[in-house]
Amino acid sequence: MSETLDWLRTSPLLGIFLTLLGYRLGLEVRRLSRDHALAQPVLIAIVFIGVALELLDVDYSDYSEGAGIIGFFLGPATVALAVPLHRQAHHLGRMFVPMLIALPVGAVVSIVTGVLAVRVLGGDRVLELTMAPKAATTPVSLAVSDTIGGLSSLTAVLAIVVGIIGAVAAPAVLTAARVRDRRARGLAIGAVSHGIGTSRALREDATEGAFSGLSMGITALLISALVPVVLHFL
Amino acid sequence: MINGLLWLLLCQLVGEVVVRTTGLPLPGPVLGMVILFALLQLRRPPREANVFRTSDALLKHLQLLFIPAGVGVITLLGVIGDHPLPLVGALLISWVAGLVTVGWLVTLLLGKAATR
Numbered sequence: 001m002s003e004t005l006d007w008l009r010t011s012p013l014l015g016i017f018l019t020l021l022g023y024r025l026g027l028e029v030r031r032l033s034r035d036h037a038l039a040q041p042v043l044i045a046i047v048f049i050g051v052a053l054e055l056l057d058v059d060y061s062d063y064s065e066g067a068g069i070i071g072f073f074l075g076p077a078t079v080a081l082a083v084p085l086h087r088q089a090h091h092l093g094r095m096f097v098p099m100l101i102a103l104p105v106g107a108v109v110s111i112v113t114g115v116l117a118v119r120v121l122g123g124d125r126v127l128e129l130t131m132a133p134k135a136a137t138t139p140v141s142l143a144v145s146d147t148i149g150g151l152s153s154l155t156a157v158l159a160i161v162v163g164i165i166g167a168v169a170a171p172a173v174l175t176a177a178r179v180r181d182r183r184a185r186g187l188a189i190g191a192v193s194h195g196i197g198t199s200r201a202l203r204e205d206a207t208e209g210a211f212s213g214l215s216m217g218i219t220a221l222l223i224s225a226l227v228p229v230v231l232h233f234l
Numbered sequence: 235m236i237n238g239l240l241w242l243l244l245c246q247l248v249g250e251v252v253v254r255t256t257g258l259p260l261p262g263p264v265l266g267m268v269i270l271f272a273l274l275q276l277r278r279p280p281r282e283a284n285v286f287r288t289s290d291a292l293l294k295h296l297q298l299l300f301i302p303a304g305v306g307v308i309t310l311l312g313v314i315g316d317h318p319l320p321l322v323g324a325l326l327i328s329w330v331a332g333l334v335t336v337g338w339l340v341t342l343l344l345g346k347a348a349t350r
Contacts, residue, residue, distance in 0.1 A: 123320030
């Protein structure tokens with residue numbers, strides 16, 4: 001029996017199964033809660049899988065053996081964001097100037113407020129550097145953090161958390177701020193909450209999702225170019 | 235399905251290779267997205283094309299793909315616990331500031347066109 005358990009712990013089967021089960025559970029909770037903002041499948045799945053790994057005494061590295069196979073598809077899915085964008089391409093001409101101004105300003109605001117807020121709230125320079133690139137999508141923020149001397153694994157955590165915050169709260173905050181245009185809402189979500197925020201935006205509305213995906217891509221580029229420049233002045 | 239997946243993987247592959255050889259500060263899949271977008275605009279495939287069906291299926295479950303990395307967050311929560319105020323506080327402040335800045339700026343720049 002224990003031999004079987006040992007095999008199961010290290011087999012990719014368990015990681016894939018637990019990930020899908022957690023996600024399925026998350027979808028179910030979302031449906032039962034009638035789309036409550038807090039019922040984000042990714043959040044529910046993380047909690048469920050965390051508890052399951054603890055109970056089954058499985059290490060994260062063993063879990064990621066199988067789960068990594070699912071995570072791999074994040075790459076092709078990012079490429080697939082071209083499809084909603086292609087369907088919205090007729091909006092792009094009108095959006096060119098607004099994007100050209102709003103996204104760089106948004107990236108600078110994200111970096112500056114992140115660094116200054118850490119400073120005011122009592123963090124040290126390393127934490128400032130760790131916070132600076134968090135608005136970019138996870139792999140980019142991690143790489144930038146590494147280059148400038150932040151704690152890159154912590155930056156990756158911040159990027160994931162800021163994505164989940166976006167999925168949970170971005171639509172409500174934008175509505176409270178009276179941002180109603182679907183294109184503006186999408187650009188705002190993608191600029192601060194990358195792919196996880198985009199998955200919520202896609203669910204809200206096709207146009208919103210398309211612009212969120214576009215914004216996430218451009219912001220990744222802007223953050224990696226602007227972080228070293230902005231830090232020079234802070 | 236297979237053809238659709240092949241298109242997505244091909245675009246990602248080209249994106250990754252270009253990023254790695256040129257040192258562009260961009261993730262390969264994001265460049266792949268730009269490449270696929272350009273291809274779709276040029277070739278205008280029919281609505282029922284494989285690449286659309288595969289992409290729609292993948293994007294329908296985009297959240298699922300973040301779960302493995304998200305579970306990894308649990309192993310690092312302790313680090314956040316060491317500096318809760320500067321990390322959590324700054325994260326929230328900076329997130330709201332960026333979100334509202336972009337939302338308002340785009341609305342302002344779109345002027346009367348921003349209605350829906």
